[in-house]
Amino acid sequence: MKLGILYEICRPEPFDGFLSEEEAYWQAVEQIARAEEIGFEYVWAVEHHFLEGYSVSSAPEVFLSAVAQHTRTIRIGHGVRLLPPRFNHPVRSAEMAAVLDIMSKGRLEMGVGRSLTTAELGGFEISPDESRPMLDEVLPELVKMWTLDEYPGFTGKYFSMPPRKVLPKPIQKPHPPLWMACTQPASFDLAADWGIGALCFGVGAPGNALGSLRRYKDRIRAPGNPIGHFVNNAVAPATVMYCGEDPTESFEKGGAAALWFASNAERLFSPWATTEAKGYEYYTRIAREHRERDISLMLKYGCVGTPDAVASGVAAYEEAGFDQLIFLVQAGRIPHKDIMRSLDLFGREVLPRFRAPNLPPAPAP
Numbered sequence: 001m002k003l004g005i006l007y008e009i010c011r012p013e014p015f016d017g018f019l020s021e022e023e024a025y026w027q028a029v030e031q032i033a034r035a036e037e038i039g040f041e042y043v044w045a046v047e048h049h050f051l052e053g054y055s056v057s058s059a060p061e062v063f064l065s066a067v068a069q070h071t072r073t074i075r076i077g078h079g080v081r082l083l084p085p086r087f088n089h090p091v092r093s094a095e096m097a098a099v100l101d102i103m104s105k106g107r108l109e110m111g112v113g114r115s116l117t118t119a120e121l122g123g124f125e126i127s128p129d130e131s132r133p134m135l136d137e138v139l140p141e142l143v144k145m146w147t148l149d150e151y152p153g154f155t156g157k158y159f160s161m162p163p164r165k166v167l168p169k170p171i172q173k174p175h176p177p178l179w180m181a182c183t184q185p186a187s188f189d190l191a192a193d194w195g196i197g198a199l200c201f202g203v204g205a206p207g208n209a210l211g212s213l214r215r216y217k218d219r220i221r222a223p224g225n226p227i228g229h230f231v232n233n234a235v236a237p238a239t240v241m242y243c244g245e246d247p248t249e250s251f252e253k254g255g256a257a258a259l260w261f262a263s264n265a266e267r268l269f270s271p272w273a274t275t276e277a278k279g280y281e282y283y284t285r286i287a288r289e290h291r292e293r294d295i296s297l298m299l300k301y302g303c304v305g306t307p308d309a310v311a312s313g314v315a316a317y318e319e320a321g322f323d324q325l326i327f328l329v330q331a332g333r334i335p336h337k338d339i340m341r342s343l344d345l346f347g348r349e350v351l352p353r354f355r356a357p358n359l360p361p362a363p364a365p
Contacts, residue, residue, distance in 0.1 A: 001318040001354070004042030004326035005035045006079060006201070006238050009057040012260060012333050019333075021056050025063060027336040029070050031329060034340060036074040038347030039355070042109065042236075043067060044079030044199070044326060047087075050119045054264045061096045068104035076104045079199055079326075080113035080181045083142070084134035085159040086124040087115070091166055093138075094145035098170045106171035111199050112139060113181035117268045134158045139178075139194075140227055146175040147229065174229040179236075188212040188235075192219035195226035199326075200237040209237045210320055217321070234323040241303040241327035242334065243310045243346045254304035254342075257332030303327065307349035314354065 011024050019027075032043050045064050048055035057063065064076050078100075081093055088096075101108035114131040115121050121128055137156050145151050145166040153163040170176055179197035182188045191198045198216055200209045213235050220233050240261055242254025303313035303325075317325045329339050 001314075001322060002041045002324040003039070003351075004044055004075075004077070004236065004238075004324050005032060005040050006044045006046070006326045006328045007032075007057060007063075007330060008046050008048065008055040008328065009063070010261075010331050011053060011056055013053045023336075024056065024330070027339075028063075028330055029067055031336070031339055031343065032067055032074065033070050034343050036071045038343060039351050040074060042075045042077055042324060042326070043071075044077035044109075044111065046079055046201075047082050048117075048120065049087075050123050051117065051268065054268065061100055065100055065103050068100070068107065074107070075109050076100065076107045077109035077179070078111045079109075079201070080111035080179070082115050082120075083112050083138045084114055084124070084126050084131050085138065086126050087120075090138045090141055090159055091145065091161065091164075094142050094166050095168070097142075097176065098146065098168045101170040101172055101176055102168060108170065108172065108176040109179060110176045111179035111181065111197075112142075116181075116183065119268070130158070143175060143178075143228055146170055177232045178228045179232065179234075182212070182216075185212050185215065188216045189219060192216045193224040195220060195223035195228060195231040195233075197232040197234040197236065197323075200235065201326075209235070209322075213321060236324035236326050237317065237322055238326040238328055239303050239313070240331055241310065241329055241342070241346070242338075243303075243305070243307055243342045243350060244338075245306065245345065247306050247309070250305045250309075253332075253334050253338060257334050258302070258304055260332035261328065307345060310346065311350045311353050314350065318354070 007028050009024050009028060011019055011021060035043070045060040046055060046057050047060050049058050060078060060081070064078070068076050078097070081097070082088060083090070083093060097108060097110055112135065114135045115126075118128070121131060126134070137158050141154050146169060149165070151164055151166045153161055177197065179199050180187065180191045180194070182191055182198040182200055188198050192215070200212075216235055220231065223231060240254065240258040242250060242257060244250030244253065303310045314325060329342065
């Protein structure tokens with residue numbers, strides 16, 4: 001199982017000087033460089049708009065290009081780029097992705113999605129009923145723009161354009177690996193039918209993706225409507241990670257960050273409780289339900305605590321059959337120095353239990 005690191009570029013309230021937007025970005029670059037040294041293989045950055053506090057990652061292609069210049073081997077992932085044309089015109093998505101692949105020397109992983117918040121959809125005047133058809137229309141055309149010498153043009157419901165040479169082309173041939181944001185079971189089914197990877201950045205207990213993992217693995221054996229030129233058979237869930245020597249301190253900092261992230265994610269989902277939209281029925285249902293969290297699953301699949309506790313969480317994901325585990329480390333009000341210390345401890349005490357790190361163990365803090 002490979003390891004990744006995810007950035008929302010969180011800047012938690014209250015805005016009292018704890019973390020500026022500039023500091024959030026440049027601290028993230030430093031953390032990612034350290035994660036690469038430790039042995040992480042992937043970094044992912046979200047695309048969000050208008051979500052003050054939760055995320056200021058509105059131009060991930062710019063951030064990831066900077067990351068590419070401060071790293072050498074780690075895979076550079078859009079997690080995800082929003083494909084509805086009102087967010088990003090399909091040609092601009094193809095062009096920006098190709099340039100990012102060039103600037104990272106062929107390290108791009110292309111995750112795509114449609115947005116799950118009413119704030120973002122409404123801000124760009126996108127009807128929730130149409131976001132899924134928009135994604136369905138754009139993604140196959142994106143692949144054609146990368147792989148055909150001259151794109152033949154397209155006339156669709158959500159975007160149209162004449163024949164043009166879309167330049168430049170990605171370094172990776174035939175194209176970068178494709179992924180899709182998956183939270184509801186139907187999204188996992190669609191990703192499998194399309195033959196692309198599933199990024200599980202959803203709301204709920206970390207174990208919720210287990211059933212969808214099994215369905216995905218069964219369906220992707222024979223993709224019904226493959227989008228790319230090759231199948232990317234991979235499922236990658238995300239969870240908060242904080243590793244500390246002292247169990248009390250670890251749970252105080254890491255546990256508080258995990259609760260902060262979960263509560264903010266649920267707050268962003270809450271408008272669906274009073275909204276009926278085609279394709280978002282799953283989110284409407286979970287927003288209306290007030291269920292007890294499955295504490296046993298959260299403990300089993302949590303990655304917060306001492307090295308032994310974090311290793312237990314990693315082992316649970318590996319044993320379940322996930323292909324990559326993605327950690328959110330910049331969350332809540334964990335200071336940068338403590339995030340770096342957590343990464344170092346993970347590299348010294350946890351990662352060697354699963355495989356040898358790329359470089360010698362990190363020095364003691």
